[in-house]
Amino acid sequence: xxxxxxxxxxxxxxxxxxxxxxxxxxxxxxxxxxxxxxxxxxxxxxxxxxxxxxxxxxxxxxxxxxxxxxxxxxxxxxxxxxxxxxxxxxxxxxxxxxxxxxxxxxxxxxxxxxxxxxxxxxxxxxxxxxxxxxxxxxxxxxxxxxxxxxxxxxxxxxxxxxxxxxxxxxxxxxxxxxxxxxxxxxxxxxxxxxxxxxxxxxxxxxxxxxxxxxxxxxxxxxxxxxxxxxxxxxxxxxxxxxxxxxxxxxxxxxxxxxxxxxxxxxxxxxxxxxxxxxxxxxxxxxxxxxxxxxxxxxxxxxxxxxxxxxxxxxxxxxxxxxxxxxxxxxxxxxxxxxxxxxxxxxxxxxxxxxxxxxxxxxxxxxxxxxxxxxxxxxxxxxxxxxxxxxxxxxxxxxxxxxxxxxxxxxxxxxxxxxxxxxxxxxxxxxxxxxxxxxxxxxxxxxxxxxxxxxxxxxxxxxxxx
Amino acid sequence: xxxxxxxxxxxxxxxxxxxxxxxxxxxxxxxxxxxxxxxxxxxxxxxxxxxxxxxxxxxxxxxxxxxxxxxxxxxxxxxxxxxxxxxxxxxxxxxxxxxxxxxxxxxxxxxxxxxxxxxxxxxxxxxxxxxxxxxxxxxxxxxxxxxxxxxxxxxxxxxxxxxxxxxxxxxxxxxxxxxxxxxxxxxxxxxxxxxxxxxxxxxxxxxxxxxxxxxxxxxxxxxxxxxxxxxxxxxxxxxxxxxxxxxxxxxxxxxxxxxxxxxxxxxxxxxxxxxxxxxxxxxxxxxxxxxxxxxxxxxxxxxxxxxxxxxxxxxxx
Numbered sequence: 001x002x003x004x005x006x007x008x009x010x011x012x013x014x015x016x017x018x019x020x021x022x023x024x025x026x027x028x029x030x031x032x033x034x035x036x037x038x039x040x041x042x043x044x045x046x047x048x049x050x051x052x053x054x055x056x057x058x059x060x061x062x063x064x065x066x067x068x069x070x071x072x073x074x075x076x077x078x079x080x081x082x083x084x085x086x087x088x089x090x091x092x093x094x095x096x097x098x099x100x101x102x103x104x105x106x107x108x109x110x111x112x113x114x115x116x117x118x119x120x121x122x123x124x125x126x127x128x129x130x131x132x133x134x135x136x137x138x139x140x141x142x143x144x145x146x147x148x149x150x151x152x153x154x155x156x157x158x159x160x161x162x163x164x165x166x167x168x169x170x171x172x173x174x175x176x177x178x179x180x181x182x183x184x185x186x187x188x189x190x191x192x193x194x195x196x197x198x199x200x201x202x203x204x205x206x207x208x209x210x211x212x213x214x215x216x217x218x219x220x221x222x223x224x225x226x227x228x229x230x231x232x233x234x235x236x237x238x239x240x241x242x243x244x245x246x247x248x249x250x251x252x253x254x255x256x257x258x259x260x261x262x263x264x265x266x267x268x269x270x271x272x273x274x275x276x277x278x279x280x281x282x283x284x285x286x287x288x289x290x291x292x293x294x295x296x297x298x299x300x301x302x303x304x305x306x307x308x309x310x311x312x313x314x315x316x317x318x319x320x321x322x323x324x325x326x327x328x329x330x331x332x333x334x335x336x337x338x339x340x341x342x343x344x345x346x347x348x349x350x351x352x353x354x355x356x357x358x359x360x361x362x363x364x365x366x367x368x369x370x371x372x373x374x375x376x377x378x379x380x381x382x383x384x385x386x387x388x389x390x391x392x393x394x395x396x397x398x399x400x401x402x403x404x405x406x407x408x409x410x411x412x413x414x415x416x417x418x419x420x421x422x423x424x425x426x427x428x429x430x431x432x433x434x435x436x437x438x439x440x441x442x443x444x445x446x447x448x449x450x451x452x453x454x455x456x457x458x459x460x461x462x463x464x465x
Numbered sequence: 466x467x468x469x470x471x472x473x474x475x476x477x478x479x480x481x482x483x484x485x486x487x488x489x490x491x492x493x494x495x496x497x498x499x500x501x502x503x504x505x506x507x508x509x510x511x512x513x514x515x516x517x518x519x520x521x522x523x524x525x526x527x528x529x530x531x532x533x534x535x536x537x538x539x540x541x542x543x544x545x546x547x548x549x550x551x552x553x554x555x556x557x558x559x560x561x562x563x564x565x566x567x568x569x570x571x572x573x574x575x576x577x578x579x580x581x582x583x584x585x586x587x588x589x590x591x592x593x594x595x596x597x598x599x600x601x602x603x604x605x606x607x608x609x610x611x612x613x614x615x616x617x618x619x620x621x622x623x624x625x626x627x628x629x630x631x632x633x634x635x636x637x638x639x640x641x642x643x644x645x646x647x648x649x650x651x652x653x654x655x656x657x658x659x660x661x662x663x664x665x666x667x668x669x670x671x672x673x674x675x676x677x678x679x680x681x682x683x684x685x686x687x688x689x690x691x692x693x694x695x696x697x698x699x700x701x702x703x704x705x706x707x708x709x710x711x712x713x714x715x716x717x718x719x720x721x722x723x724x725x726x727x728x729x730x731x732x733x734x735x736x737x738x739x740x741x742x743x744x745x746x747x748x749x750x751x752x753x754x755x756x757x758x759x760x761x762x763x764x765x766x767x768x769x770x771x772x773x774x775x776x777x778x779x780x781x782x
Contacts, residue, residue: 088741091526116527116744200626201612213723259629262724263612266631419742430725434634453743460525 046336047075053093054085055104060356061371068352069343076336085109090328094118099328102337107143107154107324108422111231111414114146115461119326121149125338131345135377139320139411146231146414147461152324153341157372159318159405160217160309161398163291164284165277167303168194168204172283179207179284180310181221181317184247188254194283195255202264205276206255208285209248212429217286217319218244220410221311226425231415232458234450236425237443245439249432258433271298278302289372289402296367296395306398308405316401320409322374350378351385358386369399372406379406416457417450424450520751525744537751547752549727550735551759553638557731558705561642566697569652574682576653577660587657591650602714605644606631616643631715634728641712641729652697659693660686691775699767706760709733732756 050073057063057080070078085105093099105113113119126133131153133141140154164176172193178186187207194206209218216226224240227233235241252258268276271294276282278299286309295304308316325341327334343349350373358368370387373379383403389396415421428446431437437445520537522530541547572590579586596604608615609630617627630640663686671681687694708731716729717738736756740749 088526091744095527112744116525118527259611259632262632263610263614263629266606267610267613417743419744423738423742426723427725427727431727433724434632434726434728436634436727 045075046073046333046339048333048336049077049079050102050333050336050340051079051081051100052102052104053081053090053100055080056082060360061353064353064356065344065349068349069340072339072343073336091118094328094330097330099330101331101333102340103326103328105324105326107140107322108418110144110152110324110326111146111416112418113326114151114414115416115457117329119151120329120334121151122153122327123149125327126150129338129342131342135375137320137374137376137409139409140322140374142413143411144324144414152326153345154322154324154374155345156322157374157406157409158288158290158321159372159402159409160214160286160288161401161405162284162307162309163287164305165280165282165303166305168280168283169305176305176307180307181286182310182312182314188251191251191254197256202256202260204281204283205261205264206283207251208261208265208282209251210285211248211433212426214286215245215425215429216412217309218248220319221317223312227412227415227421229413231413232454234421234447234454236428236450237447242439242443245429245432245443249439252433273298275299277304292369292398292402296369304394306394306401308401316404316408318405318409320411345375347375347378347381350375351381354382354386367395370402415454416461417453420453421450424453516750516753519747520754522747524747526746530747537748540748541751541755546730546735550730550732553728553730554706554732556638557642557708558702561645561705562698562701564642565645565649565652565701566694568646568649569656569697572649572653573656573660576657587654590653594648594650596647598710599714601644601647602711605640605711605715609640632726634726637726637728644711655697656690656693659690663689688776692777695771695775699764702763702767703760706756707733709737
C-alpha cells in the first residue's frame with residue numbers, strides 16, 4: 001500500500017502559511033472601491049496576459065467561444081491552465097499574490113472561495129460590461145450569490161430526466177409514468193416487477209434511485225431542501241428528507257440491497273456500446289441529460305423511453321448544477337477577465353458554439369439534442385434554431401423532457417462550508433446504503449456535523465465583516 | 466633525552482599534520498553533504514517545525530494563521546471521526562503488517578528453491594510493484610466486485626458465495642489488506658537477499674544433527690534473517706499507519722465520486738480531507754503531529770522488543 005505523503009503535507013502546509021503570512025497581497029476581503037477600480041478601466045483597450053485556470057477548450061462548445069473571447073481581447077495573451085480546477089494550486093496562488101487572472105470552477109465551490117476572500121464580487125464587472133445576468137437561470141445565480149453579492153457568472157446547466165428501457169417496461173407491464181417520480185409506491189412496485197435475478201445474482205436492476213448523489217432531488221420532490229435559502233441552516237434531518245432517504249434506499253432493498261445493485265452497476269459499460277440500456281440490464285433511473293448524448297451515440301437502436309422527473313406535487317423538477325467564471329482576488333487583469341467572461345457567456349457566443357456542435361453532430365450523423373447553457377435566452381434561441389425533430393419518438397421525448405427539466409430547476413445556495421456540508425449528507429446516505437444506520441439516526445448525526453461546520457464557517461465570515 | 470625530545474617533536478608534527486588533514490577532510494565532508502543538509506533543512510526540518518506551529522493555529526490556506534493554542538488538539542479528542550479513522554488504521558496495521566511479512570517470507574523461501582527460474586520469478590514478483598497506486602485502487606474495485614469480480618468468481622468455484630467486498634463495511638478492510646499484497650514483491654526481494662546470506666554450514670550441521678526442514682526454518686533461517694524481518698516490520702508499520710492512495714482512490718476519489726465507505730476512512734485520508742478539502746490546515750497539522758507521536762511510540766516499542774527477539778549476525782545492528 002502506498003502511503004500518504006505526510007512529508008509533502010508538512011511542506012505544503014508550510015508553503016501555504018509562508019506565502020500567506022509573508023507575501024500575501026491579494027487575499028482577504030476586497031473593499032468595494034478597489035474592486036470597482038479593477039473593473040473600471042474599460043475605456044482603455046485591455047492588454048497584458050490572461051491566465052485562465054480550470055478551463056479546457058477541448059470540444060467545439062469551448063473552442064468556439066474561446067476563439068470569440070480571444071477576438072474580443074486582441075491585445076491580450078490568453079493562456080489556459082487546463083483540467084479540472086486544482087483548488088490547492090488555485091488557493092496557494094491567490095495567497096502568494098500571483099493568482100491566475102480568471103478561474104473556472106464548479107458553482108458549488110464559489111461560496112467557499114468567496115467566504116475566504118479568494119474571489120472578487122462581480123457586481124462592478126457585471127454593471128461595467130453589461131453582462132445580462134437576468135438572462136441566467138435564477139437557481140444558477142443563487143449558487144454563486146454569497147451574502148447577497150454575485151461572485152461568479154454561471155454557465156451550463158445539468159438537469160435530471162428519467163431514462164428507461166421500454167422493452168423491459170413492456171414485458172413487466174410497467175408504464176413509464178409510474179417511474180416519473182411522483183408516485184413513490186408505484187416506483188417501488190414497478191421496481192419489484194422489473195428486477196430480475198439469476199443464481200443469486202442480479203440480472204436486471206429494476207430501478208436505480210441514484211443515491212447518494214440524487215438525495216437533494218428526492219428530498220426536494222418531497223417538499224424539503226437540504227439547506228435553508230440563506231445557506232446558514234442545515235435541514236438534513238427534516239422529516240421529509242428522512243422520508244425521501246427511506247424511500248430511495250427502500251428501492252434498493254426491494255432489489256436485494258444496495259451492495260448487489262452497486263456491484264452490478266459498477267461492472268456495467270456505462271459509456272460504451274454495452275451500456276445497461278443496450279444490454280437490457282436496467283429498467284429505469286433518473287439521470288443527467290448529457291447521458292442522452294452517450295446513449296444516442298453508443299446505442300441509437302436501444303429500446304429507450306424518456307420522461308421528465310416529476311415531484312410529488314406533479315410538477316417537473318431537476319437539481320441544477322454547472323460551472324461558473326470567477327475572478328480571483330489579486331487578479332492582475334480583472335478588466336480583461338471581465339470582458340472574457342462577458343464574451344464566453346453572451347447569447348451570440350452560445351449560438352456560435354451551438355451551431356458548431358450541431359454541424360459536428362450532423363457530420364457524424366448524430367442527433368443534436370440541444371445545449372443547456374445556463375442562459376435562458378440562449379437556450380431558447382438554440383432550441384428554436386438548431387434542435388430539429390428526429391422523427392424518433394424516444395429522442396424527441398428526451399429533448400422535450402430535458403428542456404422541461406431545465407425550466408424547473410432548483411439548487412442549493414452558496415455557503416462557506418460546502419465540502420463539509422456535502423460530505424456530511426453523503427456520508428449519512430452511504431451509512432444507510434451500507435446497512436450501518438437507519439435513515440433517521442444517520443441524518444440526525446449528519447445534521448449535527450453539517451450545522452457545526454456551517455456555524456464555524458459563517459462565524460468566521462461574520463467576524464470578518 | 467634528545468631522542469625522547471625528537472620523538473615527541475615528531476609525534477607533535479605528525480599530530481598537527483593529521484589534524485590539518487582531518488580538518489581538511491572534515492570540511493570536504495561537510496561540503497559534500499551540504500546539498501543534502503540544505504535540502505533537509507528547507508524541505509523537511511523547517512516544514513516539520515512550522516507544521517508544529519500551524520497545529521496551534523486556525524489556518525484556512527488563504528488568510529494568515531490565527532493562533533488558537535491547543536484548541537485543535539482539544540477538538541481532536543472530541544472528534545468521533547478521529548477515533549473511527551484511528552480504529553480503521555490500527556485494524557489495517559495489525560493484520561496487514563504481519564501478513565505482508567509472512568507472505569514475503571513464504572514467497573522468498575519458494576524463490577530460493579526456484580533454481581535457474583529464480584531470475585524470472587524475481588522479476589514476476591517485483592513487476593506488480595510498478596503499478597501506480599491509483600491504478601491499484603481502481604483494480605481493487607474490479608477484482609473485488611461482489612457480482613462480477615475475479616475473487617468471488619474463484620471463491621464460487623469452491624462453492625463459496627463471496628461477500629460484498631467493496632460495500633459491506635465488514636469486508637472493506639479485508640479487501641484492502643488482501644489488495645495490499647499486490648506490491649509485496651519488493652519485500653520478497655529483500656528477504657531473498659537476506660536468505661542468501663544465511664551460511665550453508667549452519668543448515669548442514671543441523672541436518673547432521675537430524676533437524677527437519679521446519680526445525681531448520683524456525684531455529685536457523687528465521688533467527689538469521691531476523692534483522693531483515695524486523696526492518697520490514699518497522700517500515701511496513703510506518704507505511705500502514707500512513708496508508709492512503711489505494712483506499713482513497715477506491716472509496717473517496719475517482720473510483721467513487723459520491724459513494725464512500727467509512728470502513729475505509731483511514732487516518733491519513735481524514736487528515737487529507739481536513740487539510741485539502743475542508744481547508745482546515747491547522748487542524749490537519751495537529752492530526753499530523755498526533756500521527757507522528759503514535760508512529761514514534763510504536764516504533765520505540767518495536768525497537769525495545771527487538772533487543773530481546775532480533776539476532777544480528779556479528780552482534781552489530
